[in-house]
Amino acid sequence: xxxxxxxxxxxxxxxxxxxxxxxxxxxxxxxxxxxxxxxxxxxxxxxxxxxxxxxxxxxxxxxxxxxxxxxxxxxxxxxxxxxxxxxxxxxxxxxxxxxxxxxxxxxxxxxxxxxxxxxxxxxxxxxxxxxxxxxxxxxxxxxxxxxxxxxxxxxxxxxxxxxxxxxxxxxxxxxxxxxxxxxxxxxxxxxxxxxxxxxxxxxxxxxxxxxxxxx
Amino acid sequence: xxxxxxxxxxxxxxxxxxxxxxxxxxxxxxxxxxxxxxxxxxxxxxxxxxxxxxxxxxxxxxxxxxxxxxxxxxxxxxxxxxxxxxxxxxxxxxxxxxxxxxxxxxxxxxxxxxxxxxxxxxxxxxx
Numbered sequence: 384x385x386x387x388x389x390x391x392x393x394x395x396x397x398x399x400x401x402x403x404x405x406x407x408x409x410x411x412x413x414x415x416x417x418x419x420x421x422x423x424x425x426x427x428x429x430x431x432x433x434x435x436x437x438x439x440x441x442x443x444x445x446x447x448x449x450x451x452x453x454x455x456x457x458x459x460x461x462x463x464x465x466x467x468x469x470x471x472x473x474x475x476x477x478x479x480x481x482x483x484x485x486x487x488x489x490x491x492x493x494x495x496x497x498x499x500x501x502x503x504x505x506x507x508x509x510x511x512x513x514x515x516x517x518x519x520x521x522x523x524x525x526x527x528x529x530x531x532x533x534x535x536x537x538x539x540x541x542x543x544x545x546x547x548x549x550x551x552x553x554x555x556x557x558x559x560x561x562x563x564x565x566x567x568x569x570x571x572x573x574x575x576x577x578x579x580x581x582x583x584x585x586x587x588x589x590x591x592x593x594x595x596x597x598x
Numbered sequence: 599x600x601x602x603x604x605x606x607x608x609x610x611x612x613x614x615x616x617x618x619x620x621x622x623x624x625x626x627x628x629x630x631x632x633x634x635x636x637x638x639x640x641x642x643x644x645x646x647x648x649x650x651x652x653x654x655x656x657x658x659x660x661x662x663x664x665x666x667x668x669x670x671x672x673x674x675x676x677x678x679x680x681x682x683x684x685x686x687x688x689x690x691x692x693x694x695x696x697x698x699x700x701x702x703x704x705x706x707x708x709x710x711x712x713x714x715x716x717x718x719x720x721x722x723x724x725x
Contacts, residue, residue: 416711420702427694433624434696451619451643454626458637462629464610465664467687479605479687481664486629487610544629556627563624567613574665574689577707581686584711 405590412583419576426569433562440556444548449556453547462486462540463567470578478582483571485564486540606687611664614657614688615641616650616672618695625667647675654679663688671698673706681706 441449463485470478541560545552613630615622622643625631632640640663642653654676657666670692673680683690683706692707694700702708 412711412714416708419707423700423702427700430621430624430694434620437620437624449623451623454623455631456633456637456639458633458635459631461610461612461632461640464612465608467605467608467611467664469605469607477605477686479664479689481689484610540629544627559624560627563628567625567628567630570613570665570667570691570693573691577689577691578686580711581707584714587714 405587408583408586408590412580412587415576415580415583419573419580422569422573422576426566426573429562429566429569433559433566436555436559436562440553440559443553443555449548455547462544463564465571478578480578481571481574483568485567486537606661608662608664612640612662614660614663614666615668616644616653616657617641617667617669617693618672618697619643620696621667621669621693644669644672651676651679658683658685658688658690660688665689665691667691667693669693669695669698670700670704671695674704677704677706681709 437449463483464487466482466484468480468482470480541557545556545560548556612632613625615625615630617625622641626641630640640657642649644650650672654666654668657663664687666688668680668690672695673690673692680690680692690706692700692705
């Protein structure tokens with residue numbers, strides 16, 4: 384006669400809810416660690432590209448023109464900064480979330496709003512895509528106009544950032560700037576993945592410690 | 599909720615850098631550089647170990663910095679300081695440099711979690 388244990392509810396494959404949760408935590412930890420290492424690898428290749436382009440620019444413009452001596456030491460705010468918020472996943476997770484704000488300054492609030500609008504449109508294109516092709520063409524031309532309006536202040540900020548190296552700079556220097564911008568985006572993803580990994584690690588550690596105490 | 603960690607939130611936090619010349623110049627071109635009214639910067643082009651230690655301590659205690667980028671070979675020079683740091687913000691990210699590729703074995707975050715993969719932790723869990 385089979386004795387059924389009512390104290391620990393079991394699932395079809397014999398696992399308890401507790402074991403399922405533990406496995407989920409371990410999987411989350413492994414996934415976040417894998418993503419962290421993949422992002423670091425991607426960062427390495429982006430940085431290598433940036434260093435090579437910077438070296439090419441130094442070669443074509445001359446070492447005296449691409450030099451730390453030319454850096455702007457007068458008081459100025461950072462054009463690229465971070466938005467730090469508490470992660471909303473769990474109330475007591477204590478996990479920070481980082482968002483990159485590229486080329487954001489007091490004069491570029493409109494460009495940020497424009498970027499938000501265009502990104503929202505990209506997320507929900509089908510909500511507005513109805514009716515005739517004329518309507519679609521009007522929408523795409525207005526989107527292009529919005530993205531051009533957004534890009535102009537951003538291009539101005541990019542040029543201002545390079546102005547310390549002179550008015551006319553090598554295309555390689557501009558390419559290096561874009562590579563380091565891409566590296567910044569990857570770094571913010573790495574920062575978020577790092578906090579996720581450490582949070583999952585704490586969960587797994589707590590379960591292991593609890594198991595040791597029980598024994 | 600005694601163990602809840604408060605994350606200092608900010609809408610314009612800085613990215614600090616302790617790295618070699620090319621890495622710092624590259625990220626400065628990306629608009630990360632900040633110089634305050636006292637002419638204090640959020641970056642250091644690596645020179646002496648003492649300066650690296652002082653700068654690391656300064657960057658990790660400043661409230662306006664959210665992320666500190668540090669070249670891994672520089673982090674290795676002050677490994678005791680980097681490994682003993684455990685606050686969520688600012689986040690310390692070890693990055694490769696031109697002459698020193700990234701080594702996961704030295705990363706402080708991965709070192710912290712790697713014991714989970716050791717034979718001891720697996721054996722103690724099975725006992």
